[in-house]
Amino acid sequence: AQTVTQSQPEMSVQEAETVTLSCTYDTSENNYYLFWYKQPPSRQMILVIRQEAYKQQNATENRFSVNFQKAAKSFSLKISDSQLGDTAMYFCAFMRTINNNDMRFGAGTRLTVKP
């Protein structure tokens, strides 16, 4: 069974600084997808960034980037130039393949951006 582990229940960062959220996963699959989702307080979950396992290049979306280490089964999220609006729960998620939308989530990391 696939498991996703986020070892940092809470983190904080000063506005404009950089923070890295950790995620590790366990799978025997070779092809899969990894995601970071953001859930702001009392608001709906939105996709931050995704990574296809077959791609060696790390995904980047504006201030958000990942460090994908397939052999180590590690998928960390780096947020640069943190903004107050980045305050949210961040979930790392794993999905085996397409046509199989059984997504497994980590427990989440609560990130607070301080002014």
Add this chain to the structure above:
Amino acid sequence: KAGVTQTPRYLIKTRGQQVTLSCSPISGHRSVSWYQQTPGQGLQFLFEYFSETQRNKGNFPGRFSGRQFSNSRSEMNVSTLELGDSALYLCASSPPGQSDYEQYFGPGTRLTVT
């Protein structure tokens, strides 16, 4: 395009009752997945429907069921409610084709069982 909508947003039920939650996906999306979110268990996958057929199922008891209609709207039903069913129920829809793995979440239905 309108986003994923879920109704009702809040619901209070009594133990033993049953409940039906509704999810309308983004127009053109044919896959709808359901998740349960609780403080203790986190986010857990319930099931996924695609073209009116259940394509995947999580590890939940048979009291949890769902269906999908021809317009891709989906409902989930929980029978014989237990206190532990109190949770935020999220649905997510996925576009067809190569972006099938992208899930767009609704705001959720918060169910409280007393």
